[in-house]
Amino acid sequence: MRLPTMIILAMYVLIFHDNVNALSTTISNCPDKCVNCTQTDMLLWLTDKCRYDKFLRPNSQTINGTGADITSVACRIYVYFLGSIEDQNLQFTAHIVIRYRWVDSRLAHSGQDTIEGEGMLRDKVWTPHLYLVNEHESRVMGSSRPDVLVSIQPDGTVLYSTRMKVTLLCLMNLQKFPFDSQICPLVLESWAYNTSQLTLNWEGRSPVTVNRRLQLTEYSLVNYWTNSSEVVYSPPESLDDRGDDFFSSFQYHGKFSGNYSSLTVHFQLKREVGHYIMDYFMPSILLVVVSWVSFWLDPNAVPGRTTLGTSTMLTFITLSRNIGSSLPKVSYIKATEIWFIVCTAFIFGSLVEFAFVNTIWRRRKNVELKKVSSKYILKSTLTPQLKRKELNSIDRCNSLSSINESRFTSDFTINKNNSELTVTSIDSINKNPFPFERSDVDNIILQVPQNNNNQPSKGFFTMTPQEIAQWIDRRSRFAFPLSFLLFNLFYWTFVWL
Numbered sequence: 001m002r003l004p005t006m007i008i009l010a011m012y013v014l015i016f017h018d019n020v021n022a023l024s025t026t027i028s029n030c031p032d033k034c035v036n037c038t039q040t041d042m043l044l045w046l047t048d049k050c051r052y053d054k055f056l057r058p059n060s061q062t063i064n065g066t067g068a069d070i071t072s073v074a075c076r077i078y079v080y081f082l083g084s085i086e087d088q089n090l091q092f093t094a095h096i097v098i099r100y101r102w103v104d105s106r107l108a109h110s111g112q113d114t115i116e117g118e119g120m121l122r123d124k125v126w127t128p129h130l131y132l133v134n135e136h137e138s139r140v141m142g143s144s145r146p147d148v149l150v151s152i153q154p155d156g157t158v159l160y161s162t163r164m165k166v167t168l169l170c171l172m173n174l175q176k177f178p179f180d181s182q183i184c185p186l187v188l189e190s191w192a193y194n195t196s197q198l199t200l201n202w203e204g205r206s207p208v209t210v211n212r213r214l215q216l217t218e219y220s221l222v223n224y225w226t227n228s229s230e231v232v233y234s235p236p237e238s239l240d241d242r243g244d245d246f247f248s249s250f251q252y253h254g255k256f257s258g259n260y261s262s263l264t265v266h267f268q269l270k271r272e273v274g275h276y277i278m279d280y281f282m283p284s285i286l287l288v289v290v291s292w293v294s295f296w297l298d299p300n301a302v303p304g305r306t307t308l309g310t311s312t313m314l315t316f317i318t319l320s321r322n323i324g325s326s327l328p329k330v331s332y333i334k335a336t337e338i339w340f341i342v343c344t345a346f347i348f349g350s351l352v353e354f355a356f357v358n359t360i361w362r363r364r365k366n367v368e369l370k371k372v373s374s375k376y377i378l379k380s381t382l383t384p385q386l387k388r389k390e391l392n393s394i395d396r397c398n399s400l401s402s403i404n405e406s407r408f409t410s411d412f413t414i415n416k417n418n419s420e421l422t423v424t425s426i427d428s429i430n431k432n433p434f435p436f437e438r439s440d441v442d443n444i445i446l447q448v449p450q451n452n453n454n455q456p457s458k459g460f461f462t463m464t465p466q467e468i469a470q471w472i473d474r475r476s477r478f479a480f481p482l483s484f485l486l487f488n489l490f491y492w493t494f495v496w497l
Contacts, residue, residue, distance in 0.1 A: 043115050046107050046152070047124040054126045057193065058104040070196065073128050074101045075188060075263055076203040080211040082267065084167075085184075085219055087177075088328050091136050091169050092184050092269075099161040100128060101203070108156035115152040122150050127160055128198065133187035133262070138166040174327065177334045178276040179495040181222070186265040194258030195230055201263075202226050208265050219269040226266070230259040280323050280336075284343050287316045288484060291350040295477045299357040299469040309351040316347060335495050342487055346480065357472050363465035 030050035037045060046052060059069035081095035104126065115121070127150075132138060140146040140162055147163035170184035190198050202208075207226050214221065291312045294305045320340045327334070463471075 039113065039115055042109060042111055043117065043121060043124070046109060052106055054124060057126055057198065058102060058106065071102060071193070071198045072201060073198060074201050074203050075099070076207055077265060078209045080214070082214060082221065083216050085269065087172060087174065088326055090172055090328065091167055093165070093167050094186065095141070095165050097161060097163050099159060100130070101157065101159050102128065103157050105156045107152050107158065109154055111154055114154070117150055118148050119146065122148055122160070125150065125158065129191040130188050130200070131191050132166060132168065133189050134169045134185060136167040136169050138164055141165050174330060174334050175332055176495055177327065177336055178271050178273050179335060181268065181270045184267050184269060186267070188263040189231060190260050195261050196258060198261065200228065200261040202228060218275070219271055222268045222270045224265060224267045227264050229262050229264065231262050232259050233257065276323070280319065281339070283319055284316055284339070287312050288343050288346050291347045292477070292480055294350050294354055295473045295480070299361045299473060302358060305354045309347065309354060313344070313347050313351070316343060339491065346484055350480065353472070353476050357469040360465050360472070361469040366462050366464050
């Protein structure tokens with residue numbers, strides 16, 4: 001058993017010896033200087049595998065036994081387009097140029113010129129892996145090839161620039177829509193290195209620059225500012241709580257270990273309300289005003305007032321659905337919904353007012369009032385206490401006085417209480433259609449009661465139903481506009497503050 005073991009150990013020694021010899025040969029073949037080199041030769045010399053490892057971050061090696069230094073990356077952003085702000089999807093689009101700057105001492109060279117390159121140079125040097133936290137979609141722009149530029153200064157300073165189109169999430173507060181102001185962030189964060197290895201910082205001068213000719217369609221850029229912070233990620237509790245030796249000795253790496261450096265740009269956007277005022281608020285105000293035309297029509301004009309009220313109601317609902325379809329379904333009430341509810345209430349109120357006055361108009365009894373005032377008119381209208389009129393004013397018919405009562409009463413019996421006429425003899429029924437004498441017919445006098453519905457009120461504190469209906473219409477002509485004016489005063493004060 002010892003002989004095979006010795007043979008295996010000898011084979012390992014030979015393999016290790018060959019690797020050491022190959023490594024020493026490779027190191028010895030690395031030229032110390034690049035004399036009269038072109039820019040490409042200088043780049044190949046700097047990034048040669050014998051002296052440069054692109055998988056190691058700058059300053060990650062132990063220096064004088066004191067440990068590795070923290071790599072510092074400075075950022076600068078130029079925004080040349082900002083738009084496509086979608087309220088329904090809670091996102092916005094931006095075209096930006098991001099530039100990262102860091103120092104890599106391994107790339108320091110004695111040349112006087114800056115080494116510049118695009119994709120090839122990026123693939124040969126170490127670059128920080130940063131990502132957009134609130135990213136929905138992003139891509140590096142470019143027509144024929146990606147717009148990436150890398151430059152290396154003689155002192156080892158590396159500048160990495162890229163042009164991107166990003167779609168970012170923005171959690172909006174739409175309570176005052178469309179009079180709202182949104183703050184949408186752009187958040188950069190380190191992916192692979194925590195704060196003990198890499199830190200992010202904004203450039204000291206002009207960290208964020210916005211295109212001066214930037215014009216937005218629905219919003220206007222009010223302000224923007226930057227801040228830096230640290231994001232804390234903790235390991236999963238399911239692993240921490242386990243007492244297994246394997247998990248207790250497990251070392252976490254990646255996004256669930258340590259704190260990570262983060263940079264944020266806040267864009268304050270204010271919505272332009274001109275479109276909504278002209279296309280929503282002004283038409284809705286006109287529709288509410290048109291519904292008040294009903295108060296100037298006759299209370300008995302049922303077709304006209306009904307058509308006017310229902311048409312304005314349906315038109316306003318259609319107008320409100322068009323603006324509500326572009327918004328997300330949120331749990332709170334928006335300013336447009338308050339406007340919709342109140343305007344609908346005013347239009348519906350004009351319909352209810354018409355139904356009320358038309359019901360009063362069709363009454364036949366006059367209303368006795370204690371006093372001709374709004375209080376007593378409304379009280380008597382809502383809870384009428386009408387007295388029954390005695391019918392003593394109507395004279396009784398005297399036609400039977402000149403008729404032969406003996407002949408009439410002998411064959412007929414009249415029950416005055418039940419208003420019944422009883423025939424006691426069949427023979428008393430005369431087949432002659434004119435059973436009375438000519439002289440008797442001449443003496444018949446019929447008293448026809450007069451319809452006093454259209455007559456003016458007789459008493460000083462008496463009003464006809466028609467007068468009350470017209471009185472309510474006249475008061476509505478002022479009450480509805482005044483109430484709507486007060487609502488507008490409070491509403492516009494609330495949304496503009």
